[in-house]
Amino acid sequence: MTEETPEAPRDGNAPSRRALLGWGGAGLALGAAAAGVGVAAARSGDGAPAADSGAAVPFHGAHQAGIATAVQDRLHFAAFDVTTKDRAELVALLKEWTRAAERMTAGHAVGDGAYGGLAEAPPDDTGEALGLKPSRLTLTVGFGPSLFAKDRFGLEDRRPAALVDLPKFPGDNLDRSRSGGDLCVQACADDPQVAVHAIRNLARIGMGRTAIRWSQLGFGKTSSTTPDAQTPRNMLGFKDGTRNISGTDTAALGKHVWAGKGDGPDWMTGGSYLVARRIRMHIETWDRTSLQEQEDVFGRDKGEGAPVGKSKERDEPFLKAMLPTAHVRLAHPDSNDGATILRRGYSFTDGTDGLGRLDAGLFFLAYQRDTRKAFVPLQRRLAAHDALNEYIQHVGSAHFAVPPGVRDKDDWWGRALFS
Numbered sequence: 313m314t315e316e317t318p319e320a321p322r323d324g325n326a327p328s329r330r331a332l333l334g335w336g337g338a339g340l341a342l343g344a345a346a347a348g349v350g351v352a353a354a355r356s357g358d359g360a361p362a363a364d365s366g367a368a369v370p371f372h373g374a375h376q377a378g379i380a381t382a383v384q385d386r387l388h389f390a391a392f393d394v395t396t397k398d399r400a401e402l403v404a405l406l407k408e409w410t411r412a413a414e415r416m417t418a419g420h421a422v423g424d425g426a427y428g429g430l431a432e433a434p435p436d437d438t439g440e441a442l443g444l445k446p447s448r449l450t451l452t453v454g455f456g457p458s459l460f461a462k463d464r465f466g467l468e469d470r471r472p473a474a475l476v477d478l479p480k481f482p483g484d485n486l487d488r489s490r491s492g493g494d495l496c497v498q499a500c501a502d503d504p505q506v507a508v509h510a511i512r513n514l515a516r517i518g519m520g521r522t523a524i525r526w527s528q529l530g531f532g533k534t535s536s537t538t539p540d541a542q543t544p545r546n547m548l549g550f551k552d553g554t555r556n557i558s559g560t561d562t563a564a565l566g567k568h569v570w571a572g573k574g575d576g577p578d579w580m581t582g583g584s585y586l587v588a589r590r591i592r593m594h595i596e597t598w599d600r601t602s603l604q605e606q607e608d609v610f611g612r613d614k615g616e617g618a619p620v621g622k623s624k625e626r627d628e629p630f631l632k633a634m635l636p637t638a639h640v641r642l643a644h645p646d647s648n649d650g651a652t653i654l655r656r657g658y659s660f661t662d663g664t665d666g667l668g669r670l671d672a673g674l675f676f677l678a679y680q681r682d683t684r685k686a687f688v689p690l691q692r693r694l695a696a697h698d699a700l701n702e703y704i705q706h707v708g709s710a711h712f713a714v715p716p717g718v719r720d721k722d723d724w725w726g727r728a729l730f731s
Contacts, residue, residue, distance in 0.1 A: 366445030366502065368418050373717040374582050375570060377417070378452035379654065379679050380559035382538045384500040387530030387658040388507040389588065389675065390514075391456070391493025391710055396521040399465045403730050405521045409453070409497075409514055410724040416510050419446035422517075438516065440509050447503035451510055453725045454586050454712025459494040470729060472576040474585055474682045475713045481695040483705060490590055490708035493525045498586075498677070500656075504531070526708070528590060530658025530675045537654070543617060543625065547593050547659050547672055548703070550610050551617035554625055555644075557654045568652040568686070569679050579728035582716030584679045587687045590660075590708030593673035598703045609699045611638030637699035648693060651686045653678040673704065683711060 369377050394402055412422045423436025460471035480486075497514055501507040508529075515524055534546045535553025543551040557564045566572070571580045598606070607613050611620055611634035619629035619640060634641040645652050656679065661672040680686035695701065715726055 366447050368446035369448050369450050371414055371417050371718075372720055372723075374719070375717045376450075376452045376583075376714060377717070378450035378498055378500050379569065379584055379656070379714070380537055380557075380565055381450050381500070382448075382559060383533045383536050383656055384448050384450070385502045385531070385533060386500065386504040386507050387533075387675065388499045388504070388511045388527065389530065389677075390497050390499075390511045390527040391525045391588075392495040392497070392515075392518065392522040393525045394459065394465075394494040394522050397464070399730075401521050402465060403726075405518055406453075406726045406730075407724045408517050410718060412513055412517055413451040413510070413725075416441075416513065417446060417449045417451060419444075419449075422513050438509065438512055440512075441506050444503055444506055447501040447506040449499065449501040449506050449510060451514075452498040452500075452586075452714060454496040454498075454714040455726070455729070456493045456495065456710065456712050458492060467729070470577055470579065472571075472580050472585075472713055474571070474576055474580075474684055475711065476684055476688070478587070478683075478709055478711050479688065479692075481691050481706065483695050483701055484709070485705050485707055486709050487707050490526045492710055493712075495522065496586070496588070496710065496712045504529070528660060528675050528708075529662075530660050532659040534657040534659055534674055535655035537656070546657075546674055547595065547661075548598055548606070550606075550612065550614060551625060552657070553655050554612075554617060557652065564652070565654070568681055569654050571681055575682065580713060580715060584681065584714045585683045586712045586714050587676075587678045587680075587683060588708075588710045588712070589676040589678075589706050591674040591676055592671070592705050592707045594703050594705070595670045595672055601703075608635055609637075609639060609703070611635070611640035635699065637697055639694070639698055639700045642694055642698050643690065648690050651690050653680045653686050653690065679714070 369381055371377065396402060415422055421437035421442065426435045426437040426439030426442055429435055457471065457475050457477055459465065460467045460475070462468045497511060499507040499510040501510070511527065515522070533544050535556045536544060537556060537559035539556070539558050543554050546552040557568060569584050571583050571585070573581050575581070603614065611629070612618060616623070617625035618627060619634070620638075621630055621633045629640060629644065631641045631644055631646060641647060656677040658675045658677070659672070660675050661670060663671055665671045678687055715729060718724060
């Protein structure tokens with residue numbers, strides 16, 4: 313099938329947004345995603361690890377960056393509603409986003425930049441990231457179930473079976489204004505201003521065709537894809553993600569994270585499924601709980617992170633030594649028929665709730681090969697039995713199909729879906 317927008321020039325140069333207006337807003341076919349595997353070991357030109365140098369993460373590849381990539385320090389996540397009803401306009405937007413994302417992840421301004429252009433026109437870039445390093449910025453795009461609704465964009469027959477409407481779990485208190493979305497963009501970087509700049513520019517480019525439905529800032533990564541690094545802690549003070557999948561474990565990624573050929577529609581091969589959950593923590597209640605009870609709730613000690621009866625964090629846990637309601641026992645793959653997810657969560661603090669209590673918690677991000685076989689059964693078990701439920705509540709939820717990476721400069725986010 314042919315594309316539904318004019319063929320874009322392929323001279324490798326980035327035309328300005330104003331030049332694109334002559335194409336009726338049509339975007340350009342330029343790649344936008346990096347290989348997840350191996351990115352964790354990306355290095356800058358001087359040989360320093362990218363995580364230490366502020367270098368750019370490679371952009372094109374078989375998988376989108378921001379999944380298996382070494383987890384950055386900061387997050388700006390945004391879910392968008394598509395406001396246009398024109399399929400060609402949506403395709404054009406995805407092409408424009410792709411071009412802008414490629415430039416921003418490389419540390420460049422969008423289009424002609426933030427200054428020096430026509431004085432009578434808005435600049436192509438908002439400018440707040442001028443002079444800043446790429447800071448390992450990654451941009452990861454996903455498509456929500458609502459994008460595939462009947463009578464919208466002709467995609468109803470292309471919705472993957474794995475992109476289910478998540479069930480309501482016991483204890484959920486979901487805010488509709490913090491849930492769902494047609495599209496999502498996950499911006500991760502080591503500099504919060506770089507991450508915010510990326511979402512701000514994509515939202516500006518999408519004006520008139522998309523609108524932000526909800527967004528979340530995150531700090532203090534709560535899981536890691538680099539097991540040789542120190543395990544981060546969540547807002548409850550416990551190490552989180554000790555057994556997370558390594559970003560360089562290609563076998564585990566292939567088994568648990570990447571959608572394989574035959575798993576669903578061809579356009580999702582090499583992609584993944586993302587569940588995003590905003591989890592409010594009852595900080596004040598937790599802070600008045602005894603240390604023994606806190607450790608019993610998790611099934612690990614608070615200092616070292618060792619499982620019950622063990623001395624080191626990475627010692628193999630003896631699950632039956634933990635309380636039946638311990639979080640680690642219930643979440644362990646051995647308790648869930650081997651179900652495994654890749655976590656990329658972040659802590660958040662959004663002020664207070666009007667009663668003097670911190671509006672704080674975990675912005676949970678989980679990638680998996682098939683949500684029906686991973687997050688859904690795992691969360692059903694946790695929601696029914698986890699002692700941690702006394703101190704947390706899920707208040708936001710979304711599910712997205714994350715397509716594979718953009719292969720080269722002639723590819724773009726979602727091309728296989730819309731072709």
